Amino acid sequence: MPIVRDSIKDKSVSFLEELKFDTTLDKRIFRHGQTKISIEKKDCFSLLESLNNEIDVIVTDPAYSGMNNKLKLGKGRIVGKYERRGSSEGKWFGEFEDSVENYGRFLAACRDALKDSGHIYIMLDSFSLLSLGGLIREYFDVKNVIVWDKVNMGMGHYFRRKHEFIIFATNKNNRKIKHRSFPDVWRFKRIHNSVYPTQKPVEIFQAMIYASAENGFTVCDPFMGSGSSAVAAIKNKCNFIGGDIAEKAFSISSHRIASYLEMGGDILQKKSANIDGEKIFWE
Ligand SMILES: C[S@@+](CC[C@H](N)C(=O)[O-])C[C@H]1O[C@@H](n2cnc3c(N)ncnc32)[C@H](O)[C@@H]1O
Known part of the structure; x- marks a missing residue:
């Protein structure tokens, strides 16, 4: 079992060095009561x-690569460098090539992995929504374009970005969500x-899963x-x-999940993203 840290207070120390993760593993399975968490x-x-008709959500x-390619600013600076803030380690991961062919292949694979009653939620920035959003309709029955209102403004040289999109769609048999009272604008910091x-x-994904899954479903x-x-x-x-x-995603997720299951705390998100006093639809 990897060493699990209970907090990440000193960000000047390399997080990964501290974790001393085992790089020889490519798959981990965690069991928690009746549920199974498998990451690869x-x-x-x-x-x-490798999944055939077995996923509920x-x-x-x-x-996406599109946003970075389209938003080159000033002297070659790129928005969304996928680097850890203040780090000299360089890019932590590469983008997923968002050509129509590659994205189409991805959507087809999602459709085949999902049960006919399956639901899918795909997050998209504004650029990917314009270039790829329409393609999702060729594979799924798109029901909503949900707006994630991030509460505070981010970067931008014209109107500053404060939102992202989440496309919600059903697979073949149009299963309903849990209630008909949920809004399509979600506010989380x-x-x-x-x-x-x-x-x-985490709350963004909790909202999706709460709306679309029962206990014991596979996400x-x-x-x-x-x-x-x-x-x-x-x-x-x-x-x-x-x-x-x-590799970094795999090792960080491994430690985050192990620590959450052992100690009940989230080592990467200490504070709730909910807005004080605002009611959340799963409460
Ligand atoms: C936007 S991040 C996901 C962040 C995540 N939702 C979270 O809260 O931490 C996208 C991830 O896609 C991964 N990725 C890029 N290309 C991939 C591919 N072809 N297959 C699987 N993962 C890929 C990257 O390594 C990166 O961790």
Whole structure:
């Protein structure tokens, strides 16, 4: 079992050095009561193509290349470098090539991995929504374009970005979500100074899973990054199958999940992303 740290206070010390992770493993399985959490260091295609009609809900946040390619600023600076803030380690992971062919192959693999009653939630920035969003309709029945309102503004040279999109779609038999009273704008604070670049709040994935899953359902995230979706699945008493091509994602997720299961605390997200006093639809 890897060494699990209970906090990440001193960010000047290399997080990965501190973890002393075992780089020889490519797959880890955790058991928690009746549920099973399985994560792999794997390309999204190898993971999805090994699953056939067995996933209830896909929740995922791919690393699109489009935004970085289209938003080159000033002297070659690129928005969204996928580096840890203040780190000299360089890029932590590569982007997923968001050509129509590659994205189409990804969507087809998601459709085959999902049960006919399956639901899928795919996160997209504004650029990917324009270039790839329409393609999702060729593979799924798109029901909603959900807006994630991040509460605080981010970067931008024109209007500054404060939101992202989440496409919600059903597979063949159009299963409903849990209630008809959920809104399509979700307000959760973004994670500041995250250990993993692009780390999303667990609450985003909790919202998706709460709306679409019952206890014991199987949730899959083929671009799991730091494992926020895994923590959300555990909180919703669901099984989880996750993958990521990057070594750092695999090791960080492994430690985050192990620590969450052993100690009940989330080592990467100490504070809730909820807004004080605002009611959340799963409460
Ligand atoms: C935007 S991040 C996901 C962040 C995650 N939602 C979180 O909260 O930490 C996208 C992830 O996709 C991974 N990735 C990029 N190309 C991939 C591929 N072909 N297959 C699997 N994972 C890939 C990257 O390593 C990165 O961790």
